[in-house]
Amino acid sequence: EAGVVQSPRYKIIEKKQPVAFWCNPISGHNTLYWYLQNLGQGPELLIRYENEEAVDDSQLPKDRFSAERLKGVDSTLKIQPAELGDSAVYLCASSRGLAGAKQFFGPGTRLTVL
């Protein structure tokens, strides 16, 4: 079974530029999560999707962050414009139905904003 796929693995951009991250969850997993992990911290939830619906986006900074999961499978997280403080690892995770707490993580995208 293929795991959660994320791309790119690394991204370096200048501040004020846009950036997008892509995630393909494990096949059959209807729930998809985007997490932010700062250095020395645990992952923090940004947004959770149930199929194509964003059911928890309370921690997503909506002035500059957006996300979509149009067909209920893969998802894109976008930052526009990026700020220096956005430098972090962005993790995508997925889970299946009633076992929602057991989440499977992708390798993450390490973003560096210069």
Add this chain to the structure above:
Amino acid sequence: DQQVKQNSPSLSVQEGRISILNCDYTNSMFDYFLWYKKYPAEGPTFLISISSIKDKNEDGRFTVFLNKSAKHLSLHIVPSQPGDSAVYFCAASENAGANSKLTFGKGITLSVRP
């Protein structure tokens, strides 16, 4: 306010000995607890979990103990192996099923010395 606390940032243990990783939580609504293991440049991987109706769960060399009254859990690794060297995250949720939201601690870096 950190609802899940891993107060020791690092632990060093001799190969073959026991590793004990501790975690405390403050939210009495947490009902399900998980440990994740993370190697550098990889996403966290699920290790073991425990429901609040239990006080112990064992899987091979890994055992998680839960003390609800003290709001404390611990992960025991016996015997420790060099391949166990990684960052370990404690996570908690108010339920194990759908609509689960994981709250992570900051992680503990375990080093197992050969």
